[in-house]
Amino acid sequence: MELTRAIKTRRSAKRFSNKKPNWRDIIECIDSARYAPMAGNNYSLKFILVNDEKKIREIADASEQDFVSRAQFIVVAFSTQSRTTNSYGERGKVYLRQQAGAAIQNFLLKINEKKLSTCWIGHFNEDKIKHILKIPEEMQIEALFPIGFESSKQKMSRKIDLDRILYFEEYGQKRMRKENKVNV
Numbered sequence: 083m084e085l086t087r088a089i090k091t092r093r094s095a096k097r098f099s100n101k102k103p104n105w106r107d108i109i110e111c112i113d114s115a116r117y118a119p120m121a122g123n124n125y126s127l128k129f130i131l132v133n134d135e136k137k138i139r140e141i142a143d144a145s146e147q148d149f150v151s152r153a154q155f156i157v158v159a160f161s162t163q164s165r166t167t168n169s170y171g172e173r174g175k176v177y178l179r180q181q182a183g184a185a186i187q188n189f190l191l192k193i194n195e196k197k198l199s200t201c202w203i204g205h206f207n208e209d210k211i212k213h214i215l216k217i218p219e220e221m222q223i224e225a226l227f228p229i230g231f232e233s234s235k236q237k238m239s240r241k242i243d244l245d246r247i248l249y250f251e252e253y254g255q256k257r258m259r260k261e262n263k264v265n266v
Contacts, residue, residue: 126178
């Protein structure tokens with residue numbers, strides 16, 4: 083799939099069919115996350131692939147989002163903060179979030195390329211999920227991703243217009259200033 087098309091067609095899905103994806107495809111998607119930029123090349127993001135139905139229901143309860151329970155798989159992305167903060171101090175916390183987001187975007191684009199569907203879940207009870215999956219206390223859960231095949235195509239929401247988010251040289255400047263030609 084062409085990159086621009088993957089970016090423009092990626093979307094969140096909350097309706098999953100009963101058809102089960104091949105877990106090897108999901109592993110390929112997770113593998114794509116390894117190619118995201120990491121501060122000091124210090125990789126801090128980890129993943130757990132869950133397909134146990136009982137655990138999926140428990141994770142859905144912990145996220146307070148029922149549609150999560152209808153996914154065939156859940157990927158849980160989590161970080162170990164100490165590796166980045168040991169190298170960069172408090173600023174390492176910012177780097178950790180940035181690199182998690184970059185890696186997750188790679189993962190989401192690969193999910194789209196594989197014609198799978200997911201939704202980035204940021205609302206959940208972290209302590210409950212750590213308990214369910216035996217994730218150590220010092221780790222930070224970044225997001226949950228229920229994965230399956232979309233049961234029915236939902237209408238894509240219109241994205242915000244570029245001119246509403248882009249400024250030139252300073253906040254509020256909506257146009258690029260004309261370049262002055264220099265006569266030689």
